[in-house]
Amino acid sequence: MSPRPAHIVIVEDEPVTRSALASYLESFGYRVSECDTAEKAEKILSQGTADLLIADINLQGKDGLEITREQRARSEIGIILLSGRTDDVDRIVGLELGADDYVCKPFNRRELLARVKNLLRRTAAMRALTRRVLHFNGFTFDVGSRQVTNAAGEPIVLTRAEYELLRVFVFNPGTVMDRDRLIAAITHRQDGTSTRTIDVLVQRLRAKLDDDPKAPRIFTTSHGEGYVFTALLD
Amino acid sequence: MSPRPAHIVIVEDEPVTRSALASYLESFGYRVSECDTAEKAEKILSQGTADLLIADINLQGKDGLEITREQRARSEIGIILLSGRTDDVDRIVGLELGADDYVCKPFNRRELLARVKNLLRRTAAMRALTRRVLHFNGFTFDVGSRQVTNAAGEPIVLTRAEYELLRVFVFNPGTVMDRDRLIAAITHRQDGTSTRTIDVLVQRLRAKLDDDPKAPRIFTTSHGEGYVFTALLD
DNA sequence: ATTTTTTGTAAAAATTTGTTAACAGACGCC
DNA sequence: GGCGTCTGTTAACAAATTTTTACAAAAAAT
Numbered sequence: 001m002s003p004r005p006a007h008i009v010i011v012e013d014e015p016v017t018r019s020a021l022a023s024y025l026e027s028f029g030y031r032v033s034e035c036d037t038a039e040k041a042e043k044i045l046s047q048g049t050a051d052l053l054i055a056d057i058n059l060q061g062k063d064g065l066e067i068t069r070e071q072r073a074r075s076e077i078g079i080i081l082l083s084g085r086t087d088d089v090d091r092i093v094g095l096e097l098g099a100d101d102y103v104c105k106p107f108n109r110r111e112l113l114a115r116v117k118n119l120l121r122r123t124a125a126m127r128a129l130t131r132r133v134l135h136f137n138g139f140t141f142d143v144g145s146r147q148v149t150n151a152a153g154e155p156i157v158l159t160r161a162e163y164e165l166l167r168v169f170v171f172n173p174g175t176v177m178d179r180d181r182l183i184a185a186i187t188h189r190q191d192g193t194s195t196r197t198i199d200v201l202v203q204r205l206r207a208k209l210d211d212d213p214k215a216p217r218i219f220t221t222s223h224g225e226g227y228v229f230t231a232l233l234d
Numbered sequence: 235m236s237p238r239p240a241h242i243v244i245v246e247d248e249p250v251t252r253s254a255l256a257s258y259l260e261s262f263g264y265r266v267s268e269c270d271t272a273e274k275a276e277k278i279l280s281q282g283t284a285d286l287l288i289a290d291i292n293l294q295g296k297d298g299l300e301i302t303r304e305q306r307a308r309s310e311i312g313i314i315l316l317s318g319r320t321d322d323v324d325r326i327v328g329l330e331l332g333a334d335d336y337v338c339k340p341f342n343r344r345e346l347l348a349r350v351k352n353l354l355r356r357t358a359a360m361r362a363l364t365r366r367v368l369h370f371n372g373f374t375f376d377v378g379s380r381q382v383t384n385a386a387g388e389p390i391v392l393t394r395a396e397y398e399l400l401r402v403f404v405f406n407p408g409t410v411m412d413r414d415r416l417i418a419a420i421t422h423r424q425d426g427t428s429t430r431t432i433d434v435l436v437q438r439l440r441a442k443l444d445d446d447p448k449a450p451r452i453f454t455t456s457h458g459e460g461y462v463f464t465a466l467l468d
Numbered sequence: 469a470t471t472t473t474t475t476g477t478a479a480a481a482a483t484t485t486g487t488t489a490a491c492a493g494a495c496g497c498c
Numbered sequence: 499g500g501c502g503t504c505t506g507t508t509a510a511c512a513a514a515t516t517t518t519t520a521c522a523a524a525a526a527a528t
Contacts, residue, residue: 144466
C-alpha cells in the first residue's frame, strides 16, 4: 500500500541551503516545492494540499514566525522552523506559536529527515480528522466531508470540480485569482485544460449557491483578471 | 478541550530533574507518573492510558532508546527523549527510532512545555485513528474481527474484498485514493486486475452501508481521481 | 459610437463513473 | 471428489461529470 507522496513546502531565501535540502528530500520520494519568500509559499499553501512546511525563521519581509502564526490559525499543517541562531527565546516563541519543531543551522540533514518522517506520521492522522466547517451567506461548507448545506439545512450536491473550486475560493477570500491558478487547483489532467472551463464551473457554482450572475455577491468577476470570493465568512 | 487531563509518563533516574519536571507539568494540569527505571515505566505504559512519554536517554539498565524502540513497535504514544549530551549521533538514532522529539539538558522547561503541548495535539488525533473499533454514520466497524453493525445493532456482512476496501478507507479518511492504490490494497494478485473492480466494490459497500449513490456521504467519488472516505469518524 | 476584448450561457463532445449481468474460480458441504 | 453456493472480476451499456465549442452579452478600449 503505497500512499501518495507527501508534499513538503520549503521557504528559505538562501538558494544553496534551499535546493540542497529540496533535492535531498526529493531523493526520498517527497514532493517538494521551493520558495524564497513567504508570499510565494502562501500561494502554494493556500491550495491546502501541502502536508508539511519547512520555513527559515529569518526571511526578508514576512518571516518564519509570522508564517507559523498565520498557518496555525487556519490549518493543521506540520511546521518545522529553521534558524541560524541557537537562541532560546526565538525557539520558544516559535514552538509556542505552534511550530512542531525547531532545527538550528547548520543542521544534519539526516536528522531533519527523521523529524520530517515522524511529523508526517502525526499530521497524516490529524489532517482528515480535524473538521473544518465554514459558513457564508447562510451556507455551511464542511471541507473534509465535502458537504454543503443551504440555510434551510438542505444538502447541495457539488461535483468534484465544483467542490475543488469552492475550496480554493473559501481559503482565499478577497483574493483575485486568475483562471490559470484556479485551473491548476482543480484539474487533475496533464494537458492544458482550457481556462474557459473555470467560467462554466463558476456559473454552475453560482446557480447552486443562488448567486445572481447579474449582481454576484459570492463569486465576483474581476474583469480581465479572474474571480474573487466576496462572501463574508462567519 | 479534552475533558480528561493528558497523562504523561516521565522516566528519569536523577530525582531532582525528575520531580522538578513532574511538578512543573502538573502545575499545568497534566497527570504525571514518575519512574526511575524503564521497567517501572513499562508497567505503566502497558496499561495503555498514557499519552506521552518523556524518557532520559541515559538510564541504568534499559535506556531511553530501547524504550523508544519497544513502544514505537506497539503504540503511537508521543515520545520525547532527554539527554545530557549534545550528541548528533545519539539524537539521530533516537529520532530514527521514532521519538518525536529530542531535548538536551539543561533544557528550558518552558520550551519543553511547548513541545509537550504541540505533541499532545498531534497524538490526540492519531489515537482516534489507530483505534480498532471505529464509529461512523451510526455504523460500528471492528477492524480486528471484521464485524460491522448498523445503528440498530444488526450485523452487516461484508465479503473479504469489501472488508479490505473499507479498512483502507477508514484508515485514510479525507484522502483521495486512486483505483490503483485501492486495488493494491485489496488484491493479492500480481497481474493487473481491472481498476473497475473498485467501482463495483464501492457500489456494493454503498448499498450495504446505505450510502445514497446520488449524494454519497460515506464513499465520495472524486471524478477523474478516485474515491474518498468522507464520513465523520467519532 | 464603434471596435475589441472579455465574460455568460447553453449545448455538444469527450471522458469518467454507475449499474447490471454474466462468468470463472474459490470455498464449503456432503 | 462431486455438488452447489458465494465471491471477485470483467464486460457492456447507461448515466453523470468534465471539457470544449459556439455564440450572445457585457465590459473595456479606441
